[in-house]
Amino acid sequence: MRKKTARRKTTVVRKPYRKASSFxxxxxxxLAICFFLLLVFGLVYHYRDGLAYYFSFKSDKVLEGTTEEKRISDVRNYQVLExxxxxxxxxxxxxxxxxxNWDDVDSLENKYPIHFVxxxxxxxxxxxxxxxxENWLGVKKNKFLRGAYHYYRPNxxxxxxxxxxxxxxxxxxxDLPPxxxxxxxxxxxxxERLKIGLRRWLNAVEAHYKxxxxxxxxxxxxxxxxxxxxNDYLFWIANYNFYREKMEEDWLFWQFTEKATVPGIKGNIDVNIYNGDLQQLRYITVE
Structure with a gap:
């Protein structure tokens, strides 16, 4: 006689309803999308003048001629210069x-005159x-204030x-100071040894040029x-970050971009702002 096989009841485990979690x-x-859109809108609004200039939307800033004449290095450059x-x-x-070609070097974006090199x-x-x-003589011939710099090798x-x-x-x-x-x-x-070397270079150069x-x-x-x-020296500071749009009070010069274009110079060029006007810049030149 066969024994009856008892079947076990299968318990079905139902997953909890995740409607609240999905919501x-x-x-x-x-919220993340809204934040992103607000961020983009904020950036566009902040750089609105630069964007308008870049795309030649403003009627009084339409640049005629070739693509090279219309080229703006980037919107931030315009924002800083303004x-x-x-x-x-x-x-x-x-x-x-x-x-x-120093005879062609004149201004940035056909608007901002170049004063020094x-x-x-x-x-x-x-x-x-x-x-x-040739650059030293060319700058002088073109009547820009000129200065010379030395690239220091620490070792x-x-x-x-x-x-x-x-x-x-x-x-x-x-001429401008070395x-x-x-x-x-x-x-x-x-x-520490690097700082000693820097100080020696500075002292030797100052003793020679007075x-x-x-x-x-x-x-x-x-x-x-x-x-x-x-802190007894004046500083020329390089910072190209897009969020940096002003120079600190203790900076003498600010190199704010390495991606500008100027007539007479092929490719990109560094641009600097002096913390004062041209007349004030003349005060620090060699006597």
Missing amino acids: STRILRF KKEGKAVGLDVSEYQGKI FIRATVGSDRLDKRFK ENSLEQAELFIKTVSLQKG VLDIEKLPKNQSI VKPIIYTGESYYEDFLKEEF
């Missing part, structure tokens, strides 16, 4: 710009900029670097390594 997700997604109207504006150049003269302890001499002898700069650059009355460009950290020495040099560097480098111990 919360949709709300969060909706806010700094009245300040002295200038460039800095090196051999990387190739041969420059810094020219790279030397690099480290043994290298001359290949186009320093090379500081006094030899100063000597090379002094042999290469002959400053005249009306500039020390420091951007790199040392590989085989401490930060004028205090200017220090060029990035904003982070300035804040982290130079601001406190070199």
